[in-house]
Amino acid sequence: MQKPELLSPAGDLERLKIALLYGADAVYIGGMFNLRANTPNFTIDDLKEGIDYAHKLNKKVYVTVNIAMHNKEYEKITDYLKQLKKINVDAIIISDPALIDIAKKIGLTIHLSTQNSTLNKKAVKFWQKEGISRIVLARECTKEDIKDIKENNTIELEVFIHGAMCASYSGRCVLSNFLTNRDSNRGGCSQICRWDFDLYSDNKKIEGDRPFTFCTKDLSLADHIPELINLNVDSLKIEGRMRSAYYIATIVKTYRKIIDEYFENPEEYKYNKEYKKILDDVANRDSIPQFFDGNFGKDVQYYNGRNEMTNQDFIGIVCSYDEKNKLAKVQQRNYFKIGDYIEVFGPKTTQKFKINEIYDEDMNKIEIVRHPKQIVYIKVPEKVEENYMIKCIDKH
Amino acid sequence: MSKISVIISSMKQAKDIKNKVDAYLIPLKELSINYPNTFRVEEIKELKKLNKELFVFINKNIHNNEIDKLKEALEKIEKLNINGIIFYDIALVELKTELKLKTDLVWHQEHMTTNYATANYWYDKGVKYTYLSSELTKREIKEIKEKAKGKIFVNTFGYIPMFTSRRHLVNNYLDTFSLKESGNKIYKEGKYYFINDLEEGTSVYSDYILNIKEDIDADYIVFNSNLIDEKDFIEILKDYKNNKFKEETGFLYQETIYKVK
Numbered sequence: 001m002q003k004p005e006l007l008s009p010a011g012d013l014e015r016l017k018i019a020l021l022y023g024a025d026a027v028y029i030g031g032m033f034n035l036r037a038n039t040p041n042f043t044i045d046d047l048k049e050g051i052d053y054a055h056k057l058n059k060k061v062y063v064t065v066n067i068a069m070h071n072k073e074y075e076k077i078t079d080y081l082k083q084l085k086k087i088n089v090d091a092i093i094i095s096d097p098a099l100i101d102i103a104k105k106i107g108l109t110i111h112l113s114t115q116n117s118t119l120n121k122k123a124v125k126f127w128q129k130e131g132i133s134r135i136v137l138a139r140e141c142t143k144e145d146i147k148d149i150k151e152n153n154t155i156e157l158e159v160f161i162h163g164a165m166c167a168s169y170s171g172r173c174v175l176s177n178f179l180t181n182r183d184s185n186r187g188g189c190s191q192i193c194r195w196d197f198d199l200y201s202d203n204k205k206i207e208g209d210r211p212f213t214f215c216t217k218d219l220s221l222a223d224h225i226p227e228l229i230n231l232n233v234d235s236l237k238i239e240g241r242m243r244s245a246y247y248i249a250t251i252v253k254t255y256r257k258i259i260d261e262y263f264e265n266p267e268e269y270k271y272n273k274e275y276k277k278i279l280d281d282v283a284n285r286d287s288i289p290q291f292f293d294g295n296f297g298k299d300v301q302y303y304n305g306r307n308e309m310t311n312q313d314f315i316g317i318v319c320s321y322d323e324k325n326k327l328a329k330v331q332q333r334n335y336f337k338i339g340d341y342i343e344v345f346g347p348k349t350t351q352k353f354k355i356n357e358i359y360d361e362d363m364n365k366i367e368i369v370r371h372p373k374q375i376v377y378i379k380v381p382e383k384v385e386e387n388y389m390i391k392c393i394d395k396h
Numbered sequence: 397m398s399k400i401s402v403i404i405s406s407m408k409q410a411k412d413i414k415n416k417v418d419a420y421l422i423p424l425k426e427l428s429i430n431y432p433n434t435f436r437v438e439e440i441k442e443l444k445k446l447n448k449e450l451f452v453f454i455n456k457n458i459h460n461n462e463i464d465k466l467k468e469a470l471e472k473i474e475k476l477n478i479n480g481i482i483f484y485d486i487a488l489v490e491l492k493t494e495l496k497l498k499t500d501l502v503w504h505q506e507h508m509t510t511n512y513a514t515a516n517y518w519y520d521k522g523v524k525y526t527y528l529s530s531e532l533t534k535r536e537i538k539e540i541k542e543k544a545k546g547k548i549f550v551n552t553f554g555y556i557p558m559f560t561s562r563r564h565l566v567n568n569y570l571d572t573f574s575l576k577e578s579g580n581k582i583y584k585e586g587k588y589y590f591i592n593d594l595e596e597g598t599s600v601y602s603d604y605i606l607n608i609k610e611d612i613d614a615d616y617i618v619f620n621s622n623l624i625d626e627k628d629f630i631e632i633l634k635d636y637k638n639n640k641f642k643e644e645t646g647f648l649y650q651e652t653i654y655k656v657k
Binding site for chain 2: 096101118127140142145148149167171172173174179186199204208216
């Protein structure tokens with residue numbers, strides 16, 4: 001039994017560092033030509049800094065280059081891939097096979113994106129012969145599918161374990177192109193699947209208690225991790241390159257614990273149900289195992305309109321700690337004040353207490369922290385470090 | 397000059413339009429998606445008698461437990477000596493090699509067939525045709541036609557599939573709210589979109605009927621008859637460049653953006 005890689009998304013350098021600090025073995029990030037065109041993304045310099053940081057920790061960085069290329073993108077891709085090779089990226093994640101020969105000549109390791117919706121052992125076999133090192137399986141695969149694919153191939157398999165789902169087969173939705181002129185397969189997806197529609201039977205409107213939508217619940221395989229490990233899945237992937245640092249820290253830390261706890265004592269391992277609460281607290285939709293257990297009936301849908309929950313309990317991130325005065329320098333992320341009961345957690349430790357003292361940057365005492373990214377100091381009884389997260393448990 | 401190819405909806409229609417058509421594109425029962433009218437192998441055999449080029453759609457995503465069914469279908473189709481199989485799932489490329497099939501393949505990963513280099517990648521793997529994405533401009537299609545080694549299909553008429561899911565999105569909704577009707581359209585901001593929830597999953601189509609009346613750089617132009625009135629469809633085929641219906645060029649002159657800022 002081999003410990004699978006825990007693979008986290010990272011939308012920027014801060015989140016890359018947090019993902020690795022909180023227990024990810026590898027991160028996947030986007031530079032150019034990736035499916036999150038409307039996020040800041042990594043410049044080559046950022047990528048280099050992130051890769052160097054990860055390699056010092058003996059961890060890996062994969063770069064997504066997974067758009068459906070049009071002619072003009074294809075003509076620019078070689079130079080970009082050469083740059084990625086130069087900065088020692090561990091692998092690129094592609095969906096367009098025209099990149100295979102170019103990447104092989106440059107000497108890059110290639111993973112095949114879930115955009116290709118690889119669902120069966122024959123497709124996997126083809127890609128392995130083409131020189132692909134790893135397949136990111138389609139999210140529609142069941143446990144039996146994964147088992148059979150693994151047993152019939154020697155290639156590495158990566159499986160999504162947590163996060164949002166496409167309502168369509170990945171790559172087979174261009175609702176965004178048609179309804180908003182934004183190209184979903186080139187990173188412009190405007191998430192039409194989360195919109196409400198009216199459903200008609202010919203000319204008669206069908207009225208349910210809530211509007212029709214394609215929207216699905218999120219994926220969580222937290223209580224199926226031992227099964228995935230025993231299927232010899234090579235990499236367990238978390239979705240969400242646009243998610244917050246707090247989300248990344250919480251999800252990665254929780255899955256790290258689950259994997260490690262199972263390996264400590266597989267025979268007596270029991271899923272800690274507390275983890276479900278922790279994962280649910282940072283989610284903005286309900287989570288279920290989705291296709292893994294073969295279920296794609298009505299219970300996978302999410303008819304809750306756009307009223308998704310937000311994570312306003314994440315109030316700040318620790319920048320540094322003065323051990324002598326027990327003061328943590330904190331960057332604010334949500335409103336908080338004196339008297340709030342908070343939890344400060346890092347990769348290994350957690351402490352809970354009531355906020356009694358807050359100071360501004362000039363060390364004046366203040367009562368309320370209301371400005372986004374405001375720097376303040378709060379009294380924290382036990383030692384914390386940079387990138388520890390602060391969440392509000394109970395508002396005063 | 398481009399050949400006229402038609403995605404057919406019925407055997408009768410195929411016979412009715414025989415004189416206007418160079419090739420029939422035929423969705424195979426249980427292994428195709430996005431086309432509500434599908435055909436059995438025996439019916440395809442019957443269509444051979446019309447002496448036209450025949451291409452069969454096997455364009456659904458192939459789940460692992462469907463491999464045996466796919467093999468069986470491929471072996472039957474091989475015996476029909478048709479012109480090609482229009483595929484989405486890469487399992488078909490692997491099985492063509494394993495089963496030593498002679499039938500040509502048409503690469504049609506639907507919205508991802510978007511450049512000449514990938515068309516040529518597949519050509520070098522023995523895939524002699526590419527069926528292009530509908531989300532391309534006229535300029536992009538022209539360049540692909542110039543630089544691709546194989547033959548090119550381009551959609552020019554009909555509703556365009558724009559969403560394909562394994563999920564039963566309509567039935568899930570009806571079940572959730574205990575509704576008895578069967579939905580076939582969705583509405584948003586003044587536009588209606590056909591939606592089909594069938595055994596293989598759910599498909600959603602463009603709000604408009606693509607109707608390109610000008611010349612396109614393609615070896616085959618495709619007319620999709622699904623959801624179109626039969627008489628209107630015959631009218632279109634009589635003289636598509638001068639048909640009386642509203643011209644709709646889709647993305648031909650409308651490049652999609654992907655970076656908003």
